[in-house]
Amino acid sequence: SQQGEEDPQALSIQEGENATMNCSYKTSINNLQWYRQNSGRGLVHLILIRSNEREKHSGRLRVTLDTSKKSSSLLITASRAADTASYFCATDAIGTGANNLFFGTGTRLTVIP
């Protein structure tokens, strides 16, 4: 399967702390994206990082990409209770012949007020 895997599966932190979640994937990629899903809702796109980029920032989000290790990390700084959600990575895999993204299994983040 091309599906990525997030680590950890679940993460619980205090408000104000930083949250880091990781994504590993199996094949070469064109880009990697992170999405957020609140319970019972659709996914919302957070950030896209291309294979030739190593780091990208958006507000309190910082994403890194290491193509040699086939891994990415998402850092949320100064977390808030409203950040409580599941976070998914999705890859645009090269050479699969598919025209879709491959989603990981998600990290469930709980931010305790």
Place this chain on the structure above:
Amino acid sequence: DGGITQSPKYLFRKEGQNVTLSCEQNLNHDAMYWYRQDPGQGLRLIYYSQIVNDFQKGDIAEGYSVSREKKESFPLTVTSAQKNPTAFYLCASSIQGRGDTQYFGPGTRLTVL
């Protein structure tokens, strides 16, 4: 408002019945997707369509059917051949497919009674 809508939000089906889930977008996107999400799981691709009157099977197409007669609409039918249809169904669209950012609807929760 531009966006992607799904209806109904909740759907109950008796065993042996076919049901159709609606997905409409006014984003002028060419590509549309259907995913299935089971509790605590990632997204699995059912079908996707890159252009009107064309669609491809995803990883778990058995027991499902789709049509793409209009650019704006991509309905999913869950047939009686789908043995375990209880799940959360998400529709998404993207500008052209091929690794583009995907925009998701709010989802439909299907329960088989």
